[in-house]
Amino acid sequence: MTRRTTLTALSTAVALAGAMALGGCSSADGPELDVAGAFMPQPVSDMAGGFLTVTNNGDAADKLTSVTSPLSDDVQIHETKDQKMRQVKSLDIPANGELKLERGGNHIMFMAIKNRPEQGEKVRIELHFEKSGPITVDLPVEAATHNPSKH
Structure with a gap:
């Protein structure tokens, strides 16, 4: 794996993890x-x-x-x-x-x-x-x- 491919894979993993974490903290979960x-x-x-x-x-x-x-x-x-x-x-x-x-x-x-x-x-x-x-x-x-x- 090249350094660029590794960085791209790492960036994608971080972005997905962040999106999943934010999705679980939606303000629609619960009373408003x-x-x-x-x-x-x-x-x-x-x-x-x-x-x-x-x-x-x-x-x-x-x-x-x-x-x-x-x-x-x-x-x-x-x-x-x-x-x-x-x-x-x-x-x-x-x-x-x-x-x-x-x-x-x-x-x-x-x-x-x-x-x-x-x-x-x-x-x-x-x-x-x-x-x-x-x-x-x-x-x-x-x-x-x-x-x-x-x-």
Whole structure:
């Protein structure tokens, strides 16, 4: 083998190894989460609700496992089934799908809030997931009767 042939073979092997390594690290392997439509109706008591949509553009499912916020030391994830609300440990976010947290359905519940934010303010939350890293979201505080699904 000539020196040139050896270098060409070596270059080809390095290029193939690099391509294979990059192919295995594709960003499409796993959940790819985005959050939109976030809001909180202005609280009228010591509890408040939070609503948003988590979209998963990835090829693997994930779960919303908890929510934290400076507004409350007790932020719960609630599921609504048969017009009954109950606290759950997590909510599924399907691959190439979405999790809608909306009025009358699944939602975030802030128990024993520390203060009542006013319309126009924002409440910071952090969403925690089974597979993905945390996502920080600012919930704009809207009118107590705000319901985007009715518009």
